[in-house]
Amino acid sequence: MQRVDYPKSLMEVTAERIRHAIVSGELPLGSKLSEQRLADALGVSRSPVRDALAALQSEGLVTISPKRGSFVFMPNLRVVDELCEHRAILETAVLRLGIVRNHGSLLRNLENATAEMERALAAQDPHGYTAGDHRFHNAIIMGAENRTTERSYNLTISPLKALRTHLFTIMSENTDRSMNEHFAVINAVRAKDAELAVSHLWEHIEHLAEAFRTKLSVEASKNTKRAM
Amino acid sequence: MQRVDYPKSLMEVTAERIRHAIVSGELPLGSKLSEQRLADALGVSRSPVRDALAALQSEGLVTISPKRGSFVFMPNLRVVDELCEHRAILETAVLRLGIVRNHGSLLRNLENATAEMERALAAQDPHGYTAGDHRFHNAIIMGAENRTTERSYNLTISPLKALRTHLFTIMSENTDRSMNEHFAVINAVRAKDAELAVSHLWEHIEHLAEAFRTKLSVEASKNTKRAM
DNA sequence: ACAGCAAAACTACCATGTTAGATGTTAGTT
């Protein structure tokens, strides 16, 4: 007999659906949502939708305007900068710890992730490449074995994941440089040179922030549509 | 004329009340809550209480057990360690940035905070001392001017604030060492020696973690009571 | 055609009712 895992509540399922719709690009950034419409579309009452939206707000994916409506988050340049910097702060700090605490498994996970990315790159599979990238950075976060930091990371990474799919519909042109940066981090980790690894990692994330900035300033002239 | 700030919703007020009750020690750690009882006690309906509890759960102050009840969070040694480490990660990273970006105002705020702490120490005012300490660490966080990191910090610091009031009812015996550590950080900041400041700060937070650990292992034999 | 303005539609907030699941209690059996 195996212990039963708790069935997910309606609110959780609802939150997952909406989160996926945002991150996958189904719901445009800044688009208007509505408890009632979402409830009708998902076939549930307004209560779980309301709870889900509140949860997604604390994840940074949704902003709720009192008496006006709920909206998919709409990043400006400053917020994106801050998100990337926060990400860099967490990843670099955790990388320092991981190199000391779990050097073996950390290195192995990083290598697996880059292998997946190379495979996806050869197969021209943008989706797989993105998955590998997430796996790479996730391996860094897991290295310190600190659940609090993991939670904090997941909160800030959700909007960034959404941004990635919304801004980069095709595989970026900078994948070569990106791959090299990943390898640079790995090599430094392998050599247990924490400071070098950290500096490569910070630079890597900074490049991503730059890419976001240029894309955002181009697409700044879009207007909000109703999605739900 | 000043821009009016949005009137707070019932849910926000409710959340503030409950949060204050937890952080101030009014509600014991691990004690059972109940939407209905809280609603009756606060004179509101269950809806805002429910929303508030959900928000407090994402702050780490409350844990909700499906169909069973809500409880004030109950930390174990591991979680406290992780909270402190996460705090150290954020504060040290942000301190590095702050020294570069806002050296002047950062230093000024740190000095004001320690001045407040010394005043409180001379006046035997534990409450004021704690307030000064919070102001000190808050000054560090504000130094980088990154709202995302601020939010992340506030989420992790709430349980730690609660722990402080619940575990240290009297002013700690280690205030001398603590004050010296604060001064060590300030001096390093003044000299713009980021690495030295960071190492002092990390050590300071690590000492706090140790204090939590010893107190927790002593008080581990307490049982849960109903509070509301 | 356009500005002003009032009515209608829409929204989240809050209150309350209902329900399924979890827990505590007690009567009944061995």
Place this chain on the structure above:
DNA sequence: AACTAACATCTAACATGGTAGTTTTGCTGT
């Protein structure tokens, strides 16, 4: 005394109705 199961009680999850604030719409006069 020990175990069991029916029962009562308590809980949060979910559904639904009312309300006040916001936005849109559509009419009106110019």
